[in-house]
Amino acid sequence: MLATIIDGAHEVRVEHVPDPVIADPTDAIVRVVASCVCGSDLWRYRGIKQVTPGSRIGHEFIGVVEATGDAVDAVKTGDFVIAPFYVCDDTCVNCRNGVSTSCLAGESWGALDRNGVQVDGGQGERVRVPLADGTLFVVDGDPVRTEEIPGLLSLSDVMGTGHHAAVSAGVGPGDTVAVVGDGAVGLCAVIAAKRLGATTIIAMSRHEDRAALAREFGATHVVPERGDEGVARIRELTGGIGADRVLECVGTKESMDQAIRSTRPGGMVGYVGVPAGGPELPIGRLFGTNVGVNGGVAPVRGYIPELIDDVRSGRIHPGRVFDLELPLVDAPEAYAAMDERRAIKVLLRP
Amino acid sequence: MLATIIDGAHEVRVEHVPDPVIADPTDAIVRVVASCVCGSDLWRYRGIKQVTPGSRIGHEFIGVVEATGDAVDAVKTGDFVIAPFYVCDDTCVNCRNGVSTSCLAGESWGALDRNGVQVDGGQGERVRVPLADGTLFVVDGDPVRTEEIPGLLSLSDVMGTGHHAAVSAGVGPGDTVAVVGDGAVGLCAVIAAKRLGATTIIAMSRHEDRAALAREFGATHVVPERGDEGVARIRELTGGIGADRVLECVGTKESMDQAIRSTRPGGMVGYVGVPAGGPELPIGRLFGTNVGVNGGVAPVRGYIPELIDDVRSGRIHPGRVFDLELPLVDAPEAYAAMDERRAIKVLLRP
Structure with missing residues (x-):
């Protein structure tokens, strides 16, 4: 599959990488429908934050579940899901206290998981999602229409933040x-x-x-x-x-x-x-x-349930912050456009 | 009358000073029934905070109103009153927002008022109270019993804080x-x-x-x-x-x-x-x-109405923090006792 990789300041590329597979019974594999570039990604892009060459990048995405591990219950193949910008189990004491960003089992997109296995970045075609039951929010009700994509994607990060x-x-x-x-x-x-x-x-x-x-x-x-x-x-x-x-x-x-x-x-x-x-x-x-x-770092996973109805019904329109849409292969241009303030926020479609 | 004066580090004395008089129509004169030494007074006593020699000191007191200016309405001669540790009008936008410590007309005990007239410190026999209607809380209901003095005095500062x-x-x-x-x-x-x-x-x-x-x-x-x-x-x-x-x-x-x-x-x-x-x-x-x-600096004036019933009824006993009581003339010993941690908090009676 294709995934976005950052090697250093102003060095972003889209490359073929191995397709993700279930590595833990709590994993799911999600086919990405849309992802995007975050203002915080620019810190690495601008060299303000150090980068390990070859790092996967991207932490906001929505998509469709393609496979689930044996221990996954709440999420099923075919579900349309929203991933928050971090991995959480949604059951630990910090999650229960509404601070899932401090999840005791928390992990990060693009890094290694607790077993030392690579977690994919969000700016790719597919993502292995650890702790899928806790991390992913399933969009139920009416099927997702194309014009809803930006609004739902905003719940991954910016609207919740x-x-x-x-x-x-x-x-x-x-x-x-x-x-x-x-x-x-x-x-x-x-x-x-x-x-x-x-x-x-x-x-x-x-x-x-x-x-x-x-x-x-x-x-x-x-x-x-x-x-x-x-x-x-x-x-x-x-x-x-x-x-x-x-x-x-x-x-x-x-x-x-x-x-x-x-x-x-x-x-x-x-x-x-x-x-x-x-x-x-x-x-x-x-x-x-x-x-x-x-x-602080926004526990957006917990906010999705209270915000999604307003987004889907059109009472609020956070999807309008995406003022440029590009195919995934143009991720380098997406970074440049945000870096040069030619775009507020860029949506990427695999 | 007698009042406590600080000249510098470890230099506290009780001296005769002129009796206060009404200087502004919004003033009241209060005969002090009890005052006390604050942990923050120790900063000046210890030389951590600079002192102008001859400064009046003390900012917590309760007492009985002896006279009021022509513009004073809510407070009457003979009222038993609690003074918070600052002067406020209780009507400005910050007071209405519950932050009377940021009163736009606020003043401080022991300093000069907005007209350049000395405001007495609380550790004395009498105090001229500017903006008396806003500053003073009138204790109504049953007459104040002697054993209630410490609890009521705690509402000047420490309990509200x-x-x-x-x-x-x-x-x-x-x-x-x-x-x-x-x-x-x-x-x-x-x-x-x-x-x-x-x-x-x-x-x-x-x-x-x-x-x-x-x-x-x-x-x-x-x-x-x-x-x-x-x-x-x-x-x-x-x-x-x-x-x-x-x-x-x-x-x-x-x-x-x-x-x-x-x-x-x-x-x-x-x-x-x-x-x-x-x-x-x-x-x-x-x-x-x-x-x-x-x-931040506690807007205790606004808390007195909600706390006083619990204090007077004995549901809470904040007056117990006063573990030493001395006559006003022994104010130097009161400071020494608190400085040397021989006392938690010292109550002074004129």
Whole structure:
């Protein structure tokens, strides 16, 4: 089969690799219907995060089950499934506590599993899925229509991650919410904030196309300024005190600083941007203002059940963050397009 | 009248100062029935925080109103009142948001008010109270009995502050809670955790008298170990994952590290220890484990209405944290006793 491989900075290729086979009774084999490139994949693509040459890559995919191991019960051949961006058993204490990203049996796409066997990356034609019963969400009900593919794929990561930012910040009815970051996750965070009842949603964006999408998703205001000017604009829009909840969807020192300073006293920052080497959080400022910081790597597996009906019914449209679709063989171009900001998020079809 | 004055490290004296008078129509004059020394007062006493020689000190007191300005409505001469550890109007947007410590008109005991007039410290015979309607809580119902004094005084700061740690951490029924710090605030945090329904409460204490009081207040376990050993003990007691909620009531680098590492994935640290010059929070660890950090300077004014009935009825006994009572003239000894850990918290009676 074909799979995407990364060798180093700006070195992505699509190559023939062995077809996956069931290696453990809890495995399933999934034929990928769609996968995509994540903003976090760009860290390796840009050389910010080190790469072992020849690594499989990709951690968001949806597809159809082709085979299952003897110990797999909940997932059957022929099921249409959504894979979250990590492997989990959905039964351990951390999974039961809603933090399946800290699953005690957790594994990662593209790495070795607990038995030392290669787990496929998501950007390929097929994937061996460990702990299939826990990891995979089965899409039941009406057969999946082609136009539903992007929305369902967003539940692998970005929609659930934006939702986690909003949940972590405690967004509720009537809240004023600011969203830092206008990538796919930030845009999904706008959807999530509106879905949870926020009435004023301020998207921080300086890209006209992304700002337009944010407005379609429910943003009531767009603030292009950053830094001190950005904070000042948020304060102007919030009676001088800052937003009740701020969703940090970037992960840089500057974006977290922006988020914390844009939050009103007693408010909360919900953050999902993977921290890019810091910063440590300024405890003195947080203490003085009672601004809390909550969030982390999003346990999206647990959010799929509560989000999927809104996606399938068309009440929310997170699939619109995919603004470029390419065949799998063009994965190198998909990375380049996202790296050069020619695309918000690229969907790949084998 | 007599008032306590601090001139520098280990230099506390009780001196005659002018009686306070109404300086603003929103002022009240309160005759102090009881005040006390705060752990945070020790920072100045120990020279960790700089002192302007001749400063008034003390920020927790209860007493009886002796006079009110023309604009004071809610507070009347003869009322028995509780003063929180700060001045607030209880009407601004931050106060309405439950963060009266960020009151837009807020002031501090012992400092100058917005008109440049001295505000008395709490450790004295009388105090001019700015913004009396917002700042003071009137104790109504049955007349205050002598034995109620310590409990009511605890609502000025420590009981409300321990409660804030628990509320910020989101303590709820059935939770497992660890409390870092066995000072008056940590002990009150044990009370608060139990009151909010926690069923397992682990007090981290290496002082037998304090550990005993923690047990009386509701602690189900006491862990004397600190650092890696302390974390290991908490994990042993919590099925290997850490406590659902951890209440940080100290404010040092070591205590915050202990708190964060003792929290289970997806759990929350509620912190009220005044940060002693750091540390900044480790974002990478917080992100990976979805441990949130919430809290800050406790808005105790807003908590008095919900706590006072439990204090007056004897359902909770936060007044027991006062284990030494001295006349006001012995304030220097009160500081020494707390500095040398001969007392948990000292009550002063003019």
